Amino acid sequence: xxxxxxxxxxxxxxxxxxxxxxxxxxxxxxxxxxxxxxxxxxxxxxxxxxxxxxxxxxxxxxxxxxxxxxxxxxxxxxxxxxxxxxxxxxxxxxxxxxxxxxxxxxxxxxxxxxxxxxxxxxxxxxxxxxxxxxxxxxxxxxxxxxxxxxxxxxxxxxxxxxxxxxxxxxxxxxxxxxxxxxxxxxxxxxxxxxxxxxxxxxxxxxxxxxxxxxxxxxxxxxxxxxxxxxxxxxxxxxxxxxxxxxxxxxxxxxxxxxxxxxxxxxxxxxxxxxxxxxxxxxxxxxxxxxxxxxxxxxxxxxxxx
Amino acid sequence: xxxxxxxxxxxxxxxxxxxxxxxxxxxxxxxxxxxxxxxxxxxxxxxxxxxxxxxxxxxxxxxxxxxxxxxxxxxxxxxxxxxxxxxxxxxxxxxxxxxxxxxxxxxxxxxxxxxxxxxxxxxxxxxxxxxxxxxxxxxxxxxxxxxxxxxxxxxxxxxxxxxxxxxxxxxxxxxxxxxxxxxxxxxxxxxxxxxxxxxxxxxxxxxxxxxxxxxxxxxxxxxxxxxxxxxxxxxxxxxxxxxxxxxxxxxxxxxxxxxxxxxxx
Numbered sequence: 001x002x003x004x005x006x007x008x009x010x011x012x013x014x015x016x017x018x019x020x021x022x023x024x025x026x027x028x029x030x031x032x033x034x035x036x037x038x039x040x041x042x043x044x045x046x047x048x049x050x051x052x053x054x055x056x057x058x059x060x061x062x063x064x065x066x067x068x069x070x071x072x073x074x075x076x077x078x079x080x081x082x083x084x085x086x087x088x089x090x091x092x093x094x095x096x097x098x099x100x101x102x103x104x105x106x107x108x109x110x111x112x113x114x115x116x117x118x119x120x121x122x123x124x125x126x127x128x129x130x131x132x133x134x135x136x137x138x139x140x141x142x143x144x145x146x147x148x149x150x151x152x153x154x155x156x157x158x159x160x161x162x163x164x165x166x167x168x169x170x171x172x173x174x175x176x177x178x179x180x181x182x183x184x185x186x187x188x189x190x191x192x193x194x195x196x197x198x199x200x201x202x203x204x205x206x207x208x209x210x211x212x213x214x215x216x217x218x219x220x221x222x223x224x225x226x227x228x229x230x231x232x233x234x235x236x237x238x239x240x241x242x243x244x245x246x247x248x249x250x251x252x253x254x255x256x257x258x259x260x261x262x263x264x265x266x267x268x269x270x271x272x273x274x275x276x277x278x279x280x281x282x283x284x285x286x287x288x289x290x291x292x293x294x295x296x297x298x299x300x301x302x303x304x305x
Numbered sequence: 306x307x308x309x310x311x312x313x314x315x316x317x318x319x320x321x322x323x324x325x326x327x328x329x330x331x332x333x334x335x336x337x338x339x340x341x342x343x344x345x346x347x348x349x350x351x352x353x354x355x356x357x358x359x360x361x362x363x364x365x366x367x368x369x370x371x372x373x374x375x376x377x378x379x380x381x382x383x384x385x386x387x388x389x390x391x392x393x394x395x396x397x398x399x400x401x402x403x404x405x406x407x408x409x410x411x412x413x414x415x416x417x418x419x420x421x422x423x424x425x426x427x428x429x430x431x432x433x434x435x436x437x438x439x440x441x442x443x444x445x446x447x448x449x450x451x452x453x454x455x456x457x458x459x460x461x462x463x464x465x466x467x468x469x470x471x472x473x474x475x476x477x478x479x480x481x482x483x484x485x486x487x488x489x490x491x492x493x494x495x496x497x498x499x500x501x502x503x504x505x506x507x508x509x510x511x512x513x514x515x516x517x518x519x520x521x522x523x524x525x526x527x528x529x530x531x532x533x534x535x536x537x538x539x540x541x542x543x544x545x546x547x548x549x550x551x552x553x554x555x556x557x558x559x560x561x562x563x564x565x566x567x568x569x570x
Binding site for chain 2: 154
């Protein structure tokens with residue numbers, strides 16, 4: 001049992017946060033390089049983790065390398081704190097690092113995410129860690145790694161626009177709704193991981209540090225605080241985020257990303273916040289959506305009283 | 306004539322000096338020298354293995370030479386050795402001022418991307434960001450290479466061989482290049498399609514004042530398109546001159562053999 005683990009009282013067989021110290025240093029070096037070159041994919045010696053590839057091995061390694069005993073960790077999966085992936089990773093760090101965990105966005109110092117950015121604006125000092133399946137935005141356009149690296153080196157990104165052109169020619173609009181390509185700091189083309197394009201504007205000049213880890217592909221990249229992140233588009237087909245017809249059925253929030261939830265087998269459905277913490281906070285503050293008694297009814301009730 | 310126009314027309318666009326390419330002990334091409342002027346079409350002919358394709362690859366920087374230099378007069382009028390350019394400059398040159406028409410259109414096209422996307426790619430690569438303008442330019446070029454404009458959203462894999470070749474030409478010409486390399490552009494096409502393609506090429510080359518280096522083993526293609534001709538054998542240029550002169554009155558025994566080998570219908 002090491003000194004640190006003894007003082008923190010976490011499970012003894014593990015080094016703090018599972019990875020050995022040499023590995024953490026190696027990952028930190030990659031992270032520092034990634035921060036120094038915003039949007040550039042830094043190769044790193046990704047380790048085997050006690051979970052399958054595709055379950056966030058990259059994000060977990062990044063989190064393990066940056067987490068300290070005083071950090072407060074939040075883990076979300078598609079915006080939700082209580083799905084299998086989020087719960088498992090949260091428990092993993094509780095067990096191996098003994099850190100405090102939370103579901104509150106504002107209380108967390110590190111937020112590991114699978115495919116969403118919290119609705120609440122992130123603050124300076126917070127770190128958002130993304131789990132990335134395929135870090136290379138040009139991968140499906142150009143299969144050769146040697147060639148895509150050359151394209152990044154020479155900033156040759158015309159091909160990405162060819163993809164967007166094809167979308168408009170075929171569908172009348174840019175049909176890409178997630179993993180929507182962005183330019184970081186005017187230099188590197190970056191895949192924002194499969195977040196919905198709704199979240200792209202939140203990356204732009206964010207006060208929080210954004211780190212991206214791809215475990216299987218062995219790449220780390222970063223968007224330092226206040227960095228420009230611009231979604232690609234055409235002058236006559238500008239970038240637009242997804243729009244929703246209705247507010248959240250539970251908390252009546254507008255301008256947030258909604259999930260469709262099937263209620264019964266007769267076509268009943270509701271649209272609710274994908275960010276569960278945001279939705280719960282709003283309900284605790286007294287906001288009521290359609291399903292919890294419509295706001296209009298409430299207003300009338302107050303009026304009568 | 307003003308000095309500017311003189312310099313544009315009277316100075317060579319492409320200058321090859323002692324271009325040599327060896328593949329270990331084997332010879333690609335040896336000590337090739339020539340000058341190509343703006344608007345001029347040069348045909349390189351010879352049998353298979355004579356080094357003409359190697360020479361074309363070296364000239365277009367797709368292969369590094371063992372010795373020699375290739376000078377190119379850039380748009381600013383300065384002659385530069387293309388092998389001294391850095392990779393970014395060279396790639397920019399290849400997709401703006403140069404074009405390369407492959408024998409097999411599959412090498413020169415993106416087969417899974419629509420015809421419009423194929424034509425527009427070079428425009429987007431040099432910064433075009435207006436969908437409407439890119440599309441109208443693509444439509445205009447499809448029209449110029451005689452492809453039905455309603456096919457703009459179809460992928461080239463649904464096109465015939467002749468259409469693919471014409472699409473490849475449009476894709477190359479969209480950025481108004483000054484120099485085009487062609488490697489057997491009519492190879493593998495049947496004769497009537499060949500004739501239409503040659504007709505189209507001849508018109509475009511004349512209209513746009515393109516300089517062309519065309520590699521072919523088909524002397525009829527050389528006669529129809531080119532002003533000058535270079536005959537290669539075993540990696541060396543053995544005869545060079547005006548096309549009509551060389552084909553009508555060949556001096557070298559090998560050229561005589563080549564000319565007399567053409568089947569007469």
